[in-house]
Amino acid sequence: MKDAKRPYVICHMVPSLDGRIVTQGWKLPPRAMAEYERTAETYDADAWMIGRISMAPYAGKAKVPVRKAGAPIPREDFIARRDAESYAIALDPSGKLTWKSGSIDEEHVITILTEQVSDDYLAFLQGKGVSYLFGGKDSLDLKKVLAKLRKVFGIRKLLLEGGGKINGSFLAADLIDELSILVAPIADGGVGTPALFDVEGKRGRARHLKLVSVEKRSGDLLWLRYKPKR
Numbered sequence: 001m002k003d004a005k006r007p008y009v010i011c012h013m014v015p016s017l018d019g020r021i022v023t024q025g026w027k028l029p030p031r032a033m034a035e036y037e038r039t040a041e042t043y044d045a046d047a048w049m050i051g052r053i054s055m056a057p058y059a060g061k062a063k064v065p066v067r068k069a070g071a072p073i074p075r076e077d078f079i080a081r082r083d084a085e086s087y088a089i090a091l092d093p094s095g096k097l098t099w100k101s102g103s104i105d106e107e108h109v110i111t112i113l114t115e116q117v118s119d120d121y122l123a124f125l126q127g128k129g130v131s132y133l134f135g136g137k138d139s140l141d142l143k144k145v146l147a148k149l150r151k152v153f154g155i156r157k158l159l160l161e162g163g164g165k166i167n168g169s170f171l172a173a174d175l176i177d178e179l180s181i182l183v184a185p186i187a188d189g190g191v192g193t194p195a196l197f198d199v200e201g202k203r204g205r206a207r208h209l210k211l212v213s214v215e216k217r218s219g220d221l222l223w224l225r226y227k228p229k230r
Contacts (some may be wrong), residue, residue: 002196005147005150005151006143006147006150006175007146007149007150007158007162008046008158008177008178008179009158009176009178010045010157010159010176010177010179010180011160011162011170011176011178011179011181011195012036012039012180013166013180013182014028014036014041014181014182014186014221015181015183015195015196016187016188017184017185018188018189019195019196020193020195021164021193021194021195021197021219021225022190023184024041026028026184026186026188028219030184031218031219032184032218032219033217034208034218035166035182035219035223039074039180039216039223040159040180041091042225043157043159043180045086045135045157045159046087046154046155046156047087047089047110047155047157047162048086048087048088048158048161049089049159049160049166050089050162051090051091051092051163051165052090052091052092052097053163054161055090055092055096055097058104059097059099059100059109060098060099060100060101062098062099062124062128063096064112064121064169065120065123067120067123072119073113073119073122074087075129077129077132077133077148077181078126079150079152080108080129080130081108081129082131082152082154084106084108084153086106087107087108087110087149087153087155088103088104088107088108089110089111089158091166092112092114093110093116094114094116094117095111095117095122095146095211097113097114097123099124099127099130100126102128102130102131103129103163108131109131110117110130110131110132110133110134110149111125111130111132111133112134112140112145113132113133113134113135114134114137114138114139115136115137121180133145133149133152142169142170142175145173146175162195162197163168163198164194164195164197165226167195167197167198168199171199171207171224172199172205174207174228177227178223178225178226178227178229179225179226179228180223181226182217182221182222183221183224184213184225185219185220187222192220193199207228208228209226209227209229210227210229211224211226212226213225
């Protein structure tokens, strides 16, 4: 990787033939989803990253208590643990995930926030042992976030498994080093359904890719690997 100041980012997804990524209703066989996990493991990544909505089922539900009066909590990164073998990273700019603990199985949780979150929420995260990094004042600077993940936690390789908007934001910022897609044998056809990449606001610049490999996998999945032409 040319930029050693940040992790190598692999966008790993299961889209339909028409590029949709909401799998509910597809009725894919269990072996198909098992292929997704098996191919992900081949990258031996240090961390995986998804957005708030996708992370909610993993985070669980807990109550964010009102903090007792005291000095304001400084908007400084909080590191609960930095020696985990693997990390689960949530992009949660507004601080809405109500974590039950600071880990998902054996993976330590890192949540990415903006400085607009409340002191109550920061105290809640500290109490749960959830590490947090600030990615910006009002919005997330993804390049800054990746640099922090590398510097603070030593993350060298990251699986990006986000929704279309998150993937689109990484694509627009030219922060995807490899695209790994398992094309499902499904034609979705859902108008307005999130796609593999959705760039908000305006049409994103087209990114040209180079095909690295093609492989047929179990369940009639097709594993395509690309790298961007830079």
